Amino acid sequence: MELLDKQSIWQVRNSYLGVYVHFPYCFKKCDYCDFYSEGIGASPANDEMSLFQSYKKEILERKTHFPEISKRTIDTVFFGGGTPSKASSNNWKQLLDFLRSEFTFAEDTEISIEVNPEDLNSELLEDYHTIGINRVNVGVQTFSPKGLEFLGRHYDAIRYGSLVDVLKNSPIRRVGIDLMYGIPGVSKDSFYRDLNIFLEAGLPHLSLYSLTLEKGTKYSRDVADKKKGEPEENIQSEILTNLPMLLKEYGYNWYEVSNYAKPGFESRHNLKYWTYEPYLGIGPGAHGMIEGQRYGNPRNSSLYQKKQTNTKYEPTDPTTELSLTLFRLFSPFRYLDFIDSYLDGNAKTKYIRTIEGWEKKGYCTIEAGVFQWKQEALLLLDDLILEISL
Ligand code: SF4
Known part of the structure; x- marks a missing residue:
């Protein structure tokens, strides 16, 4: 136990509820991504207002289908995607107000949002802080322009350059980044340089993912067509094995296979998925699990808005x-x-x-x-x- 001591002990919690809201638009669809997301460039989504209306409608419909959830206390809300930082803060505020009017919230509810580097700046974090968002995660993946190009990710040199300072000076304390390893053409040293940027900044949360080939993605087609190399599995195993001890030295608990946090900074929302706690999933492509039943919404934003929610429920x-x-x-x-x-x-x-x-x-x-x-x-x-x- 010595490597992993002084960690919280997770247990069954019976009276809480998490809420996940999926915003499906991104600046650009990354080549490796198999989430439901659509690249739409720099402008806001044309249907943003109607999408937020549909979220509210779905919340009410799920509440009618699962009357039991009204008795639960919401203790985590997660705005994910896609790129939820592409939507206006005001729309998120109104959705939060709506959720608060429909449910009881715990006093210390964790309210998270995923932010992409191109959207990140101090004003945005001030806005989020003002509307009650108290946890921010930034999908960095790598600081290497070569690596970002391989992944087919949008790269904004100025935003990537200032990202860590903006997060360090954020009024929101629960901040973290995602990093990825095993990207062909990105050496082990380059990955450790990325990791060092994180460690020097001392941010409290890190998600570390290995690049994987997911069916149906542009990356997997490029690999099949021999245009791109496969993920570097040898480097991945080596890095995966080294990380727990290394991060422990810097005071991070390894609380899930891909996630590290300073004590008390774990993602409480993601812990719900791992500990079988119920959550509402709202939006196109979102999944939910309530009262031993699962559902999944169509991975198509206009269909979701037209046809509304999926009413098929499968027992877990x-x-x-x-x-x-x-x-x-x-x-x-x-x-x-x-x-x-x-x-x-x-x-x-x-x-x-x-x-x-x-x-x-x-x-x-x-x-x-x-x-x-x-x-x-x-x-x-x-x-x-x-x-x-x-
Ligand atoms: S920004 Fe994230 S959600 Fe959007 S395409 Fe890239 S990996 Fe997928």
């Missing part, structure tokens, strides 16, 4: 879903609580047997009902998760 399968999310956590969690709350007899026995087997092999610790991975499990994680989910 906790035996599989819990394993796919919970065991991504590298911080400790009360595994017996999760098992008792969500699984039936057979599944419980299987989970407990598998976990005890992992402990014997030295992949995890279990103490007083608390589970925690050891670093030894990191490179085997996908296989281990498969083992418990089958």
Whole structure:
């Protein structure tokens, strides 16, 4: 436990609700991206007003379908995308006011927004602070212009240059960035230079993703056509293994396989996905999970606005879903609580047997009902998760 000590211990929480809102527009569609998003250049989206109206309509419809959620307290709201910083702050403010008028909010509700570098400046963060947004994450990916070009991302040299200072001086304290590694043509040293920019700034949250090939993306077609190289898997494994210790030295807890935070700065909203807590998903391409049912909206903004929400609901399968999310956590969690709350007899026995087997092999610790991975499990994680989910 010594690498991962002094971390919060996650547990089942029964009375809360998260809200995710998907804003699907971006300056440019990145080549590797498989989120539902559309590149529309610098101008605002033509249908921004009607999209925000549709969000409100969907919130009311979901509330009617799931009357139980009115009894819950919202403790996280996440504006994601796409690029939600492309929409006006005033529209986000009005949507927040609407949510507050429809639900009870916890006093310390985490309200996050994803920002793209081209939109980031001090005034924007002041605006967000004023309207109650208290967490900002910036999708940097890399500071290397060559790397950004490979990814097909929009690059604005001035904004990338000032990004860290703007975040450091933000009135919002819960700030973080995403970095990506394993981009062909971007050396290991170049990745560590990116990481150093983050470490020197001392920002409290970091998401680190390896570049992956996702079906249907321009990047995967370019690889198939031999126009671009595949992600650098050797570099990825090496970096993945080095990071937990390195970041620990700088005071970051490794709380999820790809996420690091200074104590208390974890993304509480994302933790909901990993700990099987219910959340409303609003907007085109958004998914939600409430009362053991899942739904997903069409990945098409005009269809979403015309036809409104998807009213098909699928029952969740906790035996599989819990394993796919919970065991991504590298911080400790009360595994017996999760098992008792969500699984039936057979599944419980299987989970407990598998976990005890992992402990014997030295992949995890279990103490007083608390589970925690050891670093030894990191490179085997996908296989281990498969083992418990089958
Ligand atoms: S900015 Fe983000 S959401 Fe938009 S296309 Fe690029 S990776 Fe996808």
